[in-house]
Amino acid sequence: MKYRMNQRTKDKISILGVGSSCISEASEKEAVQALEMAVEQGVNYFDMAAGAAGCFSYYGKALERVRKNIFYQIHFGADYATGEYGWTTRLDTVKASLDWQLGQLKTDYIDYGFIHCLDEESDWNAYQKEGVLAYIQRLKEQGVVKHIGLSSHTPGMVHKALDTGLVDMLMFSINPGYDYQHGELANGSTSERMELYRRCEAEGVGISVMKAFSAGQLLDEKSSPFGKALTEYQCIQYALDMPGVLTVLPGIRGVKDMKRILGFLDASKKEKDYSVLAALTPQVTDGTCVYCNHCQPCPAGLNVGLINKYYDLARSGDALAKGHYEKLQKKAEDCIGCGHCDQRCPFHVKQTFKMEQIAAYFKE
Template sequence: MEYRELPHGGEKIGVIGLGGAQLGATPHDEAVATYVEAVRAGVNLMDLAAGHAPLFSALADALRELGPHAREGLLFQVHYGADYRTPTSDYGWTARLEDMRRSVAWELDTLGTDYIDFAFIHCIDEGKDLDAFVRSGALDHLRDLRDQGVVRHLGLSTHSPELANRVLDLGEIDLMMFSVNPVYDYGEGDYGLGTSAERQALYQRCESEGVGITVMKAFAGGQLLDAAQSPFGRALTRCQCLQYALDTPGVVCVVPGVRDRADLRELLGFFDASAAEKDYSVLSGLAPEGVAGRCVYCNHCAPCPVGINVGLVNKYYDLALVGDVLAADHYAKLDRHAGDCVGCGHCNSRCPFGVDQVVRMREIAARFGA
């Protein structure tokens, strides 16, 4: 497992976590075994927006099998708005505070825990839903729980850049669950909300403000893995999709759903995959024209003959453009700067997204003065 640090809080989060959409429908013993194997492999972030309430009893039994201190090493994303009426019910959604409190109290009691690592404003994609959440008193309730130490961080799950920015403006959240994959980032698919530029600006804002992103729908609900369903007309691999998400600014973790240990092992195979197996540069021939020429910091252009880290130079430039006051300082600390570019064109010839990095280096050098 590889880990990334949450900017606000410093928690070390495994770059692959577990989503909860499917595991609750798995036979109990297999679900328990899947959780146990995941934790022993270093997975430490569990998203608890369960598709089916039996997920909670499976995780509880896994914690008992793992030992009395297992909970201390794990991070739970608990969603205020995901509603479970009975221990066997399917997922429901609510904006009523009393329903949220009842459901979360049952979840915590089942899991045998008295604190929440990340309390999420759950699945808000429209302004009216956020307004209803606030009117219900749920946001104030989460603030109170944070002040009491019951909640360690506030979070948000959404598919909408517009709504995400509205919540970021509140200055309350430390983690955001967002749908990231190349199809959605190109404005395609059911949850491909916002333009490519709006989505990239959101990722850069999260990076600059220290709000981590946990990624849902990295495979677009499985569409990207099937050539017949893929909007690209070509299948990508799990490794390509995972690497794409992890190369996105702000991302700390990808949380795909799994059905069993076989799915889990396939995901964890990412860590044994070669760089060639993770290479998603094939997207350069599939992306719409409107997203050509945009640096995604993938560093496929490396190595630079004079040692410039082209991806980081571009990232700090883009962060500076959206108002990150620390970007210039981070840029200044790099060993090589845009002004060191000799214009050889090596990066241009290797960029899968058609970025003219020679021109970009001149722009960046002018911005930062070096």
């Protein structure tokens, strides 16, 4: 397992986590076995926006003994009083749901307490008016909530929450469909969504990724908006390559799903290569570096994708990006202009010209 650090909290988070939307469909025995397998393979981040109430006791049974080694992402606003997932901004209901969830999970603290499903201006107003936001802040002062986060599908609302300075972690829907303006939850343009990811990285706010497969639509040629199926591993790698992303949280139904997701760790670069997107979304992606490093290997030894990422982050206001760039063994100025990357880039980026731009920018 590989880990990435949340710069605001200093937590080291596994690049693969577990989402809980489907695990209630499994038996307790099956679910516990899958969760224990996840921990044994280094998974330490678990999202609790569950599809139904049943799975909370599964987590309590499977993970109580390793509680201090894992992180729970728990949502203030997700309600399971009916046995199925529900959503509320009523403070009394939020409190009751939270107490029940902690009891089922056999824990007395929350690693990441999330403002849940903040998609509309009215949601933000309700969470404040009903006192839910203040409640989360009080729990943080008491040490019950370690860090505050939010889940959303709307870039504009995320920016509004980030402006408060309260947010340490964001759960956001990231996949090629949404980023390239395909799907019901494809809120914001490609550039607006990328700007959000860059802001999160610049401010040290980690991103946990939901809907990496667009609820399975991207995995089926018939339902894919691109007319071609992508693989789980391509979607996971795509999300992990976005700025700010720490972990991807696929939903699992049992041991078979868990084994398959963990297979990403040993998959080849070819299996994870999502450069096929250039042919599927030419009007959106043409001329834009998405850091896929399909141009590798560089004859001069440059990490072209990483150089572009630090350049984009620096221009977005990331105070640390220039320092990261300066630590690279090979920088843009070391480009020999051979044109190898220009020929290989599936997104038709003129990287030799970009290297000149980037070198000049960091010399200023």
